[in-house]
Amino acid sequence: MDSVRSNQNQKILKNFFIIILGSLILTISAKIKIPFYPVPMTMQTFVVLFLGIAFGYKIGLSIITVYLFEGILGLPVFSNSPEKGVGLVYFTGPTMGYLIGFLSAVFLTGYFNFGKNIIQNFFKILISVSTIYILGLIWLGSLIGWDKPIFELGAKPFLLAELFKILILTFLASKLVEFRKSI
Structure with missing residues (x-):
């Protein structure tokens, strides 16, 4: 009985460590800007998808949830924070839909079965990342108005x-x- 409890405690500690480390890696990926055309690139969406594939949807969702709560509570974890604000004010700004999309993307990449077929893998990842942009564009359009070029502003670059x-x-x-x- 003690060995079962010990194994459960070890698993809980391991998962806790993975969640904290995943949130830290996601924060770092949001802060590093890599020169790319036509706009600088962060590796944030890469890390979101990576976490889902590497740890599954349960751990992946836990990581993203912790990350979002850290940002909502005011920790400068988001891409342009603290420069453009922190906390709930930043979260509910133009990027909220994309941030919420992290949850759907990590869930899908964690839920899908990835195998040796790279074509299938490509489309599974494409579907997953598309949810980030769909939710992001819906929120952006609702926030700034549908009369603006939403796709050109929020996805194309x-x-x-x-x-x-x-x-x-x-x-x-x-x-x-x-x-x-x-x-």
């Missing part, structure tokens, strides 16, 4: 960078699933 990140993850997906099974 980022598509080349997203394709680059999707391709990297497509080739890593089967290895990440093997990693998930080993931990």
Whole structure:
């Protein structure tokens, strides 16, 4: 009985560590800007998708939830915080839909079965990241008005960078699933 409890405690501690570390990595990925055309690229969406594939939807959702709560509580974890604000005010700004989309994207990448077929992996990752942009564009349009060029403002500048990140993850997906099974 004690060994079962000990194993459960070890699993809880391991998951807690993964969640805190995942939130920290996501924060770092939001802060680093990589020169890219036509706009600088962060690796934030890459990390969201990576976390889902590598740790599954339960741990992935936990990581994103902790990250979002950290930001809502005022910690400067989001991409342009503290420069453009912190806390609930920043969260409910133009990027809220994208941030909420992190939840759907990490869920889908954690839920999908990734195998050796890179074409299937590509489309699974594409579907997952698309939810970030769909929710982001819906929120952005609701916030600034549908008469504005929402797609040109909220998606088009980022598509080349997203394709680059999707391709990297497509080739890593089967290895990440093997990693998930080993931990």
